[in-house]
Amino acid sequence: MEHTDVIIIGAGPAGLFAGFYVGMRGLTFRFIDPLPEPGGQLSALYPEKYIYDVAGFPQVYAKDLVKGLVDQVAPFNPIYNLGERAETLEKEGEHFKVTTSLGHTFTAKAVIIAAGVGAFEPRRLGAPGEREFEGKGVYYAVKAKAEFQGKRVLIVGGGDSAVDWALNLLGTAQEITLIHRRPQFRAHEASVKELMEAHNAGRLRVLTPYEVRRIEGDGEVRKAVIFHNQTQEETTLGVDAVLILAGYLTKLGPLAGWGLELEKNKIKVDTTMATSIPGVYACGDIVTYPGKLPLIVLGFGEAAIAANHAAAYANPALKVNPGHSSEKSEEKAPA
Ligand SMILES: Cc1cc2nc3c(=O)[nH]c(=O)nc-3n(C[C@H](O)[C@H](O)[C@H](O)COP(=O)(O)OP(=O)(O)OC[C@H]3O[C@@H](n4cnc5c(N)ncnc54)[C@H](O)[C@@H]3O)c2cc1C
Structure with missing residues (x-):
């Protein structure tokens, strides 16, 4: 059994930033995430899309924002348990015990759940050939534009992703056809106008x-x-790639059985980001409270609150208020 002060379930942007704050408070922590790399939705679904609404960044590639978050937490020596999912959460005496899909058991004094939308998988069309050619020309996300270089691409979908990628792949793909099952698109008006002009x-x-x-x-x-x-x-279209952007199916997964108070598949938290289980905090897309918006910047704010309260729970000698990072002594400040 391996112990840290805090376990962070989910290494998306909210989890990573929570890790930074836990590290700033001098505590040890680990991330658990079933994906092979940190970054959550940003790494898995849209690494090469620009994000325009992160404070201080007029525009930033999702993958660059993840790199920044990973670099920011790195000085605090996080342990990454990637490729494994948190399966159970139980309290045993003073400690929480988390078991994972790889059969590991980890313990901690406090837990932060930053599991986003839970497990997500692409919404498939169910068309013959779709499953057979997954990884051989059928895609559900653009991981790197270069994959589509010089290809004849069929894009399927009517939302922002489909419209944005049709426009974004101009100049990369040899030929782009976008199909949608309805005459109207569900994307931003300006993007649809640009699409029709193209x-x-x-x-x-x-x-x-x-x-x-x-x-x-x-x-x-x-x-x-x-x-x-x-x-x-x-x-019949001659194509080299079919990019299916029909949305995602999300599932809370094992979290649903952990005894947390939920509302519409989200974890209810109070203003300290405390869940209904003392010592378990949550932040990011997984939480709900009046006024919640599923945005990265809100996840960052919630992560700061969750991490500092979790830190004070794990070590009652700590105050909740972290003070200002700009005033930390050199040993405590990140490298
Ligand atoms: C195409 C697209 C574009 C977007 N554009 C923007 C934008 O411009 N601006 C903006 O603010 N937001 C945007 N978003 C939303 C944004 O990505 C999310 O709000 C953000 O990713 C939420 O961060 P998170 O850390 O809470 O969750 P996530 O990013 O979902 O990360 C959660 C992590 O938890 C892991 N996890 C789940 N279950 C478990 C478990 N049982 N055990 C361990 N780990 C688990 C998941 O694998 C995942 O890595 C966009 C989303 C999409 C899909």
């Missing part, structure tokens, strides 16, 4: 109301058969 200028093609009938290939994607969902008329 369509009218012949820089990409927009087809509605179209859906995917099947995906075909020979080890790799070669063709997609699409159909007009009112006339049923089929069209």
Whole structure:
């Protein structure tokens, strides 16, 4: 059994920033996350998208924001238990005990849950060939634009992701076709206007109301058969990549059975980010309280509150108020 002062469940932006503050308070901590790398949704879903609403950054790539968070917490020697999911949370005497999907048992004096939207997986279309060609030309996110360099890409979806990527891949992909099952898009008006201008200028093609009938290939994607969902008329497109951006399915996962007070699959917290279990705090997309918004900047603020309260719980000799980081002595300040 391995012990730290605090366990942080989830290494997305909220969890990483909570780690920074726990480290600033001189406590030891570990992150547990089933993803292979830290960063949560930013690393898994949109590493190469710009974020425009992080205070102090007019625009920042999601992956660069994650790098900054990882660098910021690094001086405090975090332990990363990546590739494993927290399965159970129990109180044993003075300590919390967390077991993971890899069979590890970790203990801590306090716990911070920053599990975002829980486990997330892409919403699949259910079209023949889709599963078969996953990883061989069927994508559910753009991890790196370079993957689409010189390719004929079919994008499926009608929200911001689909519209933004159709525009973002101009100049990278050889040919872009965007299909959506409805005539109207659910994306920002300005982006839809830009999309239709690109369509009218012949820089990409927009087809509605179209859906995917099947995906075909020979080890790799070669063709997609699409159909007009009112006339049923089929069209075969020669494509090298099918980028399906139809949203995500989220599931709370094991957290649901930990005895926490929940509301609509979110953890209820008070103004100190305390959950209904004393010593267990939460922050980020996983929490709910009146006025909550699922935004990164709010997650940062909540992380600061959760971490400082968790620190004072784990070590009652500590005050909750951390003071100003700019006034820390050199030994305590990050390198
Ligand atoms: C395409 C897209 C664009 C976005 N753009 C913006 C934007 O411009 N501005 C903005 O503010 N927000 C944006 N968001 C929302 C933003 O990404 C989230 O608000 C943010 O990621 C929440 O951070 P988090 O740390 O709370 O959760 P997450 O980023 O979801 O991270 C939670 C982590 O917890 C892990 N986890 C889940 N269950 C367990 C478990 N049982 N054990 C261990 N770990 C677990 C997950 O694997 C994940 O890594 C966007 C989201 C998407 C999908």
